Amino acid sequence: MTSNKPTVGFAGLGAMGGGMAKNLVKNGFAVTGFDVYQPLVDKFVEAGGKAAKTPKDAATDVDFFVSMVANKEQNASLLFDGEDCVSKGLGKGKTFILCSTTPPNFLIELRKRLDEEAGRPDIKLLDCPVSGGTIRAADGTLSIFSSGPDGDLDAAKDVLECMSGNLYRMGGISNGTKTKTIHQLLAATNIITASEAMGLAATVGLNTQAVFEHVQSSDADSFMFSNRAPHMLKSDWHPYSALAIILKDTYIVTDTARGTLGDSFPAALANTAHYTYLQGVQAGMMKDDDAKLVQLYLPESQGDLVGEMSTADVKMNSSHQISKDTIVDLLCGIHLAASVEAMGFCKHLGGIDRPLMYEIISKAAGWNGMFTKSIPGMLEKDSWSLADCAQAEEVGRKLSEAVEKCRKINYPCPMAAAALQQFNFSTLRDKKLTSLSRGDR
Amino acid sequence: MTSNKPTVGFAGLGAMGGGMAKNLVKNGFAVTGFDVYQPLVDKFVEAGGKAAKTPKDAATDVDFFVSMVANKEQNASLLFDGEDCVSKGLGKGKTFILCSTTPPNFLIELRKRLDEEAGRPDIKLLDCPVSGGTIRAADGTLSIFSSGPDGDLDAAKDVLECMSGNLYRMGGISNGTKTKTIHQLLAATNIITASEAMGLAATVGLNTQAVFEHVQSSDADSFMFSNRAPHMLKSDWHPYSALAIILKDTYIVTDTARGTLGDSFPAALANTAHYTYLQGVQAGMMKDDDAKLVQLYLPESQGDLVGEMSTADVKMNSSHQISKDTIVDLLCGIHLAASVEAMGFCKHLGGIDRPLMYEIISKAAGWNGMFTKSIPGMLEKDSWSLADCAQAEEVGRKLSEAVEKCRKINYPCPMAAAALQQFNFSTLRDKKLTSLSRGDR
Numbered sequence: 082m083t084s085n086k087p088t089v090g091f092a093g094l095g096a097m098g099g100g101m102a103k104n105l106v107k108n109g110f111a112v113t114g115f116d117v118y119q120p121l122v123d124k125f126v127e128a129g130g131k132a133a134k135t136p137k138d139a140a141t142d143v144d145f146f147v148s149m150v151a152n153k154e155q156n157a158s159l160l161f162d163g164e165d166c167v168s169k170g171l172g173k174g175k176t177f178i179l180c181s182t183t184p185p186n187f188l189i190e191l192r193k194r195l196d197e198e199a200g201r202p203d204i205k206l207l208d209c210p211v212s213g214g215t216i217r218a219a220d221g222t223l224s225i226f227s228s229g230p231d232g233d234l235d236a237a238k239d240v241l242e243c244m245s246g247n248l249y250r251m252g253g254i255s256n257g258t259k260t261k262t263i264h265q266l267l268a269a270t271n272i273i274t275a276s277e278a279m280g281l282a283a284t285v286g287l288n289t290q291a292v293f294e295h296v297q298s299s300d301a302d303s304f305m306f307s308n309r310a311p312h313m314l315k316s317d318w319h320p321y322s323a324l325a326i327i328l329k330d331t332y333i334v335t336d337t338a339r340g341t342l343g344d345s346f347p348a349a350l351a352n353t354a355h356y357t358y359l360q361g362v363q364a365g366m367m368k369d370d371d372a373k374l375v376q377l378y379l380p381e382s383q384g385d386l387v388g389e390m391s392t393a394d395v396k397m398n399s400s401h402q403i404s405k406d407t408i409v410d411l412l413c414g415i416h417l418a419a420s421v422e423a424m425g426f427c428k429h430l431g432g433i434d435r436p437l438m439y440e441i442i443s444k445a446a447g448w449n450g451m452f453t454k455s456i457p458g459m460l461e462k463d464s465w466s467l468a469d470c471a472q473a474e475e476v477g478r479k480l481s482e483a484v485e486k487c488r489k490i491n492y493p494c495p496m497a498a499a500a501l502q503q504f505n506f507s508t509l510r511d512k513k514l515t516s517l518s519r520g521d522r
Numbered sequence: 523m524t525s526n527k528p529t530v531g532f533a534g535l536g537a538m539g540g541g542m543a544k545n546l547v548k549n550g551f552a553v554t555g556f557d558v559y560q561p562l563v564d565k566f567v568e569a570g571g572k573a574a575k576t577p578k579d580a581a582t583d584v585d586f587f588v589s590m591v592a593n594k595e596q597n598a599s600l601l602f603d604g605e606d607c608v609s610k611g612l613g614k615g616k617t618f619i620l621c622s623t624t625p626p627n628f629l630i631e632l633r634k635r636l637d638e639e640a641g642r643p644d645i646k647l648l649d650c651p652v653s654g655g656t657i658r659a660a661d662g663t664l665s666i667f668s669s670g671p672d673g674d675l676d677a678a679k680d681v682l683e684c685m686s687g688n689l690y691r692m693g694g695i696s697n698g699t700k701t702k703t704i705h706q707l708l709a710a711t712n713i714i715t716a717s718e719a720m721g722l723a724a725t726v727g728l729n730t731q732a733v734f735e736h737v738q739s740s741d742a743d744s745f746m747f748s749n750r751a752p753h754m755l756k757s758d759w760h761p762y763s764a765l766a767i768i769l770k771d772t773y774i775v776t777d778t779a780r781g782t783l784g785d786s787f788p789a790a791l792a793n794t795a796h797y798t799y800l801q802g803v804q805a806g807m808m809k810d811d812d813a814k815l816v817q818l819y820l821p822e823s824q825g826d827l828v829g830e831m832s833t834a835d836v837k838m839n840s841s842h843q844i845s846k847d848t849i850v851d852l853l854c855g856i857h858l859a860a861s862v863e864a865m866g867f868c869k870h871l872g873g874i875d876r877p878l879m880y881e882i883i884s885k886a887a888g889w890n891g892m893f894t895k896s897i898p899g900m901l902e903k904d905s906w907s908l909a910d911c912a913q914a915e916e917v918g919r920k921l922s923e924a925v926e927k928c929r930k931i932n933y934p935c936p937m938a939a940a941a942l943q944q945f946n947f948s949t950l951r952d953k954k955l956t957s958l959s960r961g962d963r
Contacts, residue, residue: 152783332783339796342593342773347800349936352793355780359788360947380950481929488922488929493946495790498939505934506801509821 086110087144089240092136092159092167093181094121097211098149100219101180101244103128105147108221108243115139140170145240146177149211152329153183160191161199168199176205176237180225180244183210184333185262185430188255205233208254209241210261212268212445214322222246224445226264228257247444249437256432262337263427263438266351267447269331270419271305272371273354274496278306278412279313280378281492283386285403289314290391295405301412303449312372316388320370324361327371331355338426346429350419353499378493403486411487411497414480416451417472418500423447424456425465436460451476467507477504527551528585530681533577533600533608534622535562538652539590541660542621542685544569546588549662549684556580581611586681587618590652593770594624601632602640609640617646617678621666621685624651625774626703626871629696646674649695650682651702653709653886655763663687665886667705669698690882697873703778704868704879707792708888710772711860712746713812714795715937719747719853720754721819722933724827726844730755731832736846742853744890753813757829761811765802768812772796779867787870791860794940819934844927852928852938855921857892858913859941864888865897866906877901892917908948918945 086109091102094116105112106129114125115133122132133139136159140146146167148156156179160167171177177195179188188208196202207229217223225245227234234241234250241248251257278301282292293310296302312321335355338348361367361374376384427438439456442448455472459465467473484501487494527550532543535557546553547570555566556574563573574580577600581587587608589597597620601608612618618636620629629649637643648670658664666686668675675682675691682689692698719742723733734751737743753762776796779789802808802815817825868879880897883889896913900906908914925942928935 329783332780332786335780339773339776342770345773345800345803347797347804349794349797352797353790353940356788356790356793359786362786363788377947378950481932485926485929488926488942491922491946491949493943493950495940495943498943499794499936501929502934502936502939505932506818508932509819509934 087239088142089113090115090133090139090143090146090167091149092116092139092146093149093151093155094125095149095151096215097218099125100215101147101149101211101223102130104219104221105240105243106130110240110243113139113143135165136167137165137170140167142172144175145237146171146175147180147240148177149180152181153187156181156183156187156191157194161194168195168201168204171201171204174203174205176207176233178207178209178237178240180209180211182261182265182330182333183258184337185255185258188258192254205229206254207233207237208257210258211244212261212264212447213246214446217246220246224441225249226251226257226260226441228252229254247441249441251437252432259430259433260438260441262334263423263430263433264442264445264447265330266334266348266423266426267419267442267449267452268305269327269334269354270350270415270496271303271447271449272309272327273357273374274412274415274419275303275306275309276313276372276375276378277415277494277496278408279310279387280375281403281411281487281494282408283379283390284492285401285490286390286393286395287403287405287408288390288393288395289387292405292408296409296412299409300450300454301409301416303412303416304446306412306449309372312370313375313387314391316385318370318373320368322371323368324358324371324374325367328358328362328367331358337430346426348422348426349499349503350415350422350496353495357495401486401490407483407486410479411483411494413451413476414483414504415496415500416449417455417470417476418467418503420449420452420456421459421465421467421470422503424459428463428465435463467504473504473507477501477508480504528680529583530554531556531574531580531584531587531608532590533557533580533587534590534592534596535566536590536592537656538659540566541656542588542590542652542664543571545660545662546681546684547571551681551684554580554584576606577608578606578611581608583613585616586678587612587616588621588681589618590621593622594628597622597624597628597632598635602635609636609642609645612642612645615644615646617648617674619648619650619678619681621650621652623702623706623771623774624699625778626696626699629699633695646670647695648674648678649698651698652685653702653705653888654687655887658687661687665882666690667692667698667701667882669693670695688882688885690878692878693873700871700874701879701882703775704864704871704874705883705886705888706771707775707789707864707867708860708883708890708893709746710768710775710795711791711856711937712744712888712890713750713768714798714815715853715856715860716744716747716750717754717813717816717819718856718935718937719849720751720828721816722844722852722928722935723849724831725820725933726842726931727831727834727836728844728846728849729831729834729836730828733846733849737850737853740850741891741895742850742857744853744857745887747853747890750813753811754816754828755832757826759811759814761809763812764809765799765812765815766808769799769803769808772799778871787867789863789867790940790944791856791863791937794936798936842927842931848924848927851920852924852935854892854917855924855945856937856941857890858896858911858917859908859944861890861893861897862900862906862908862911863944865900869904869906876904908945914945914948918942918949921945
């Protein structure tokens with residue numbers, strides 16, 4: 082039986098890409114896969130895929146080539162290096178779909194190299210980064226932020242829809258990747274914030290399971306908190322998602338935010354997340370699950386404290402005054418500052434519709450409760466300052482109290498401290514001196 | 523009368539370069555100058571220099587070519603763009619001395635482009651960034667961080683010594699620029715910290731002149747504090763040194779610290795300084811003196827408050843408990859964390875002798891009192907963590923109290939808050955849980 086479906090080449094058969102490629106096979110596409118690591122190719126063949134010896138082989142005679150290799154360097158190599166690269170194999174007018182997360186500028190560069198260096202202006206390039214993790218990759222229910230010429234996206238519809246549960250159209254080339262970058266600002270800040278919060282709960286001797294459940298029932302929840310905190314509660318340090326992965330994305334986020342000298346965006350929270358991740362790198366955690374970063378916040382001899390405290394029978398003690406609600410306040414404060422930062426970043430980068438960005442983040446791994454609660458009320462004004470956020474005053478005040486409780490016990494809370502400064506700066510704009518400071522003279 | 527001194531070409535006759543070039547003329551060198559802005563060339567001719575119409579003209583028949591143009595882009599253009607560039611004019615075996623501040627990697631790139639692209643491996647390239655400001659530029663008393671092949675540095679001795687009061691040899695190409703980058707980490711953090719401190723003093727109604735004098739007589743002083751605070755005290759917003767200049771250097775510092783994905787240095791204080799400068803850019807201060815950044819910390823209607831409070835007759839009031847000593851504690855805490863960060867950055871970049879780096883910073887614009895007080899005791903161990911700093915416990919405790927006083931009045935103190943987290947992280951390493959947190963269960 083011959084399938085009417087287009088044929089597909091695929092590179093990058095790892096945790097994400099392997100699931101995506103096998104899902105295409107399961108849905109009747111003829112897929113030829115390539116990976117530099119042979120065991121991954123073997124598994125793909127077991128699932129019904131065809132093996133290719135080189136990128137060129139995988140690209141020859143296919144209608145679409147999907148890349149899910151790790152980064153921009155691997156993509157550049159895949160497309161252009163040597164005689165066995167994709168651009169030497171892909172037929173006239175065929176389509177290269179970039180699903181990896183790379184910097185927005187890289188897409189512009191790729192298009193140019195295809196046109197000029199490779200002499201292949203006929204190759205259609207689609208910028209389609211994905212979000213959702215390995216389970217949704219295997220299920221074909223990823224969020225895909227597709228961008229490129231409309232006609233080329235229309236033609237690729239069958240392949241893209243097979244891989245996605247939420248397929249968004251973001252505009253021209255690089256807009257898909259911009260969307261992913263903005264989304265990853267929240268993913269990056271939410272992940273490290275989960276560690277900061279759970280580390281605090283354990284440090285002050287709260288029952289961490291109870292804290293977890295309390296957070297989940299509150300505005301302080303985030304996709305990443307709900308996903309990562311359980312690893313901490315079980316002291317399960319299996320690398321479901323290694324620090325190396327979110328570090329790479331954080332690097333892209335902060336690199337895109339710093340832009341060029343004259344066109345930088347002050348991403349306070351993303352930068353704080355970045356240098357906290359780098360402390361994890363210094364502590365040798367690059368290949369560990371990113372949830373293990375909670376150990377940065379704990380004494381070295383107490384790395385499993387969140388897990389130990391998940392079954393502890395504890396009574397609340399008053400001296401540090403840190404309760405389940407303090408953890409909620411800390412999370413809400415950071416999440417709100419990060420949410421406003423992400424939307425400001427979206428505006429700074431340009432070209433992305435803010436209401437659509439809101440919708441995307443609401444359904445994706447970068448989601449947090451404060452995003453849902455606060456961003457809709459700010460969309461019309463499109464001013465992304467905490468000074469223009471209705472919830473900021475109360476959330477900022479509670480964050481301030483939480484930060485003070487951390488300070489009293491010398492608990493490091495870089496995300497909370499950085500967020501608090503953003504609240505403080507926002508309250509300065511246009512205000513008169515407070516009665517406290519003036520009256521005190 | 524013919525001079526025995528070598529002839530010099532010079533590009534970039536602005537505030538720094540103009541003074542350097544005229545100082546060479548004053549000392550008997552025959553200097554041919556080029557600048558894209560004709561009035562600067564005219565002034566240089568009035569001072570006895572020769573005018574060149576193009577970079578090539580300025581480079582023809584000279585022994586040394588000194589560049590003090592603004593940045594790497596201008597230097598690349600100066601050397602390589604078009605038919606009138608320096609590499610088309612400079613004679614065989616002559617020397618190009620780069621005095622501008624550029625990223626360390628740029629020097630490596632320049633050498634390669636000279637060798638390969640321009641076919642000029644004969645041109646000697648010296649990497650000699652400077653520090654010290656316009657007065658020392660004109661006096662020929664700059665600090666110069668020279669690097670390159672020893673023989674080439676020997677041959678350039680007359681020119682370099684004429685421009686410098688402190689001439690350091692840092693090793694091979696790019697080490698001079700690394701040294702400048704490490705130094706600028708402290709310059710950048712010290713400048714914004716001066717604003718954070720003086721803004722606080724004014725906000726709580728202290729006599730700011732008295733605070734200034736108190737700081738200068740304490741360990742909290744820095745070259746930048748002593749230089750910038752007087753501008754604030756006089757509400758003198760003349761752009762002696764524009765935000766654009768320190769922003770450019772901060773960009774180089776954080777860019778060099780982020781390095782590549784797998785080789786980043788977590789420069790918490792430098793990154794915090796950077797995104798605070800970016801808030802200044804957003805507030806439209808790019809061309810303003812960097813001391814004007816104190817207005818970020820003040821209500822919009824109170825931009826001259828530091829000046830107004832310099833003559834105020836005030837009594838200390840107890841409710842916010844912020845005194846002259848609180849300002850000292852805040853400065854000392856930030857300066858110590860930044861000093862340790864700078865030396866850690868030095869170690870991370872490699873190739874620079876740490877005792878020499880200590881000596882350089884002690885005499886240059888990046889100096890602060892805590893650097894002098896704390897770094898010598900840490901040199902032998904060469905471990906650049908606050909955990910290995912004898913003064914950290916006391917300084918951190920006092921910083922913590924200062925941060926709390928800021929929090930109570932919602933005063934934004936991003937540098938202090940970021941520094942405090944570094945102290946908190948350092949006290950976590952190897953310690954048992956504190957009696958406070960364990961005892962509270």
